[in-house]
Amino acid sequence: MKDIGPIRQRIAKLPSVKNQAIKLSENAIKKTQKANRFFLEIGEFNLFLWLTVKASFSRHFEFKEFLRQCFLVGNKTVPLITLTGLVIGLVLTIQSRPILVDFGAVSKLPGMVALSIVREMGPVVTALICCGKIGSGMGAELGSMKVTEQIDAMEVSSTNPIRFLVVPRVLAATLMIPILVLYADALGILGSWAGSNIKGDVTFVLFFTQAFSAIGFSDFFPAVIKTFFFGAAIGFVGCYKGFTAGRGTESVGKAANQSVVLASVFVILIDLIAVQITDMLY
Amino acid sequence: MEQDNIISNAETSSTAPSAKTIIDVKGLYKGFGNVPVLSNLSLQLFENENLVVLGKSGSGKSVLIKCMVRLLTANSGSIHIFGKNVNELDDGELAELRVKIGFLFQSGALYDSMTIRENLEFPLIRIKKHLSRKEIDQKIEEALENVGLSDTMNKMPSQLSGGMRKRASLARTIVVDPMIMLYDEPTTGLDPVTSDEISTLINNVQKKYNTSSIIITHDIECARTTADRVIMLNKGEVYLEGTIEEFEQSTDELIQSFFKIRPPQ
Numbered sequence: 001m002k003d004i005g006p007i008r009q010r011i012a013k014l015p016s017v018k019n020q021a022i023k024l025s026e027n028a029i030k031k032t033q034k035a036n037r038f039f040l041e042i043g044e045f046n047l048f049l050w051l052t053v054k055a056s057f058s059r060h061f062e063f064k065e066f067l068r069q070c071f072l073v074g075n076k077t078v079p080l081i082t083l084t085g086l087v088i089g090l091v092l093t094i095q096s097r098p099i100l101v102d103f104g105a106v107s108k109l110p111g112m113v114a115l116s117i118v119r120e121m122g123p124v125v126t127a128l129i130c131c132g133k134i135g136s137g138m139g140a141e142l143g144s145m146k147v148t149e150q151i152d153a154m155e156v157s158s159t160n161p162i163r164f165l166v167v168p169r170v171l172a173a174t175l176m177i178p179i180l181v182l183y184a185d186a187l188g189i190l191g192s193w194a195g196s197n198i199k200g201d202v203t204f205v206l207f208f209t210q211a212f213s214a215i216g217f218s219d220f221f222p223a224v225i226k227t228f229f230f231g232a233a234i235g236f237v238g239c240y241k242g243f244t245a246g247r248g249t250e251s252v253g254k255a256a257n258q259s260v261v262l263a264s265v266f267v268i269l270i271d272l273i274a275v276q277i278t279d280m281l282y
Numbered sequence: 283m284e285q286d287n288i289i290s291n292a293e294t295s296s297t298a299p300s301a302k303t304i305i306d307v308k309g310l311y312k313g314f315g316n317v318p319v320l321s322n323l324s325l326q327l328f329e330n331e332n333l334v335v336l337g338k339s340g341s342g343k344s345v346l347i348k349c350m351v352r353l354l355t356a357n358s359g360s361i362h363i364f365g366k367n368v369n370e371l372d373d374g375e376l377a378e379l380r381v382k383i384g385f386l387f388q389s390g391a392l393y394d395s396m397t398i399r400e401n402l403e404f405p406l407i408r409i410k411k412h413l414s415r416k417e418i419d420q421k422i423e424e425a426l427e428n429v430g431l432s433d434t435m436n437k438m439p440s441q442l443s444g445g446m447r448k449r450a451s452l453a454r455t456i457v458v459d460p461m462i463m464l465y466d467e468p469t470t471g472l473d474p475v476t477s478d479e480i481s482t483l484i485n486n487v488q489k490k491y492n493t494s495s496i497i498i499t500h501d502i503e504c505a506r507t508t509a510d511r512v513i514m515l516n517k518g519e520v521y522l523e524g525t526i527e528e529f530e531q532s533t534d535e536l537i538q539s540f541f542k543i544r545p546p547q
Contacts, residue, residue: 150391157458158405159408
């Protein structure tokens, strides 16, 4: 007679096999749901981008709202950028000076600091500050408008909310952030002059002549161009996160927070791409 | 079945108006995920009537009127407004239709960053583009006067009380002369006196602007003041349709639970 012991053992194991199969399928479903959400988010992001681009080229441009946003984005960020720009220049100079003195190259200090501020420090630091100040502000403002049904109210009164709320904000950020970066660059170099006078003695004219002689077109132009992309990314991400906020008040905070994080990631990625392109071209 | 009897009784006993149909909803289904909110819902709104939609929280009342202006899209069924199927309109046609509909949101939804004047001006300059500056000012003043808020024109929404915000929101809605008014819980969160004021205002708006209105509420007093006809929703379906008197006389347990809390005064 055939020994049925092994078969019995297999049957005895069946429930645990079944449980494992259930667990596996549950995990698979959870992972699929996560993947689904991820792809849905990407789809939603692209759709929102398309609607924004489409609305940007519509006949009815909200010029008054655009000017108001330019004022809010530009004017209200100036104090923070002033402080940051000055401190960047000052700190860079104070920290670099001893090394340059050791190498006997202290005369290169203005050029070195100006170059690092114009090419990298000014644009990136200003953009990251704007992520916090402007991106979170837009995310929170539009998020609270969504929660309190103001965006719905706009829609039912036959006004395209993307045209009125998103386009002016994105364009204002795109235009104002390069201006803020140029302002931060100038203050950074001014801060550097102040820093170099703490332990040395250099005239304002001499410092600036040396600083600007070190900066060429290939340093200045790509650095300015990328700031337009920084601005567009900050404005767009802030608006997108605000627009897609959930229904509770908690989601307003979440929208503001996610705006900062995502906009910062975009700034860093755009900077990386810009550096690669600049490297290839010049 | 008791519910079927209730509906059929109500159909025969309701006002059965011979007036023109403004909104015609047929077999509407709307669900979120696998959860149905509205299922096979049908109703009609007739010209110059105030239709009150009663129902417990979560019965799908707000979803119904949001489907009517396509803030939400129904899964199946049809909503015809002035003979046009809302679900089949393109963006331009939808915008044209929305101009004829005034929507009063539960929260008021006034734009926080604008004064009351700017709030009223916002839809006016975008919808009635032919108006001169003087005509715009006149219309704003008239709308605010109609809701008793003439002196708040230059105030910010945050400076107004809850009732005043609702009235300002109503002024923003009527300033563009809508033909249909959709009120989403207009008296929620207000004291009884202010609630009565809002209910009276709803009646005044209907008379002055000749609007046809749907009033979503669970406030029985508001329903008593404003309703020409009442529909009760339960679990996403029409549970009972009739006049307010028929509702008050109903022996149905669910209807009674609504009316016994605040008996007629």
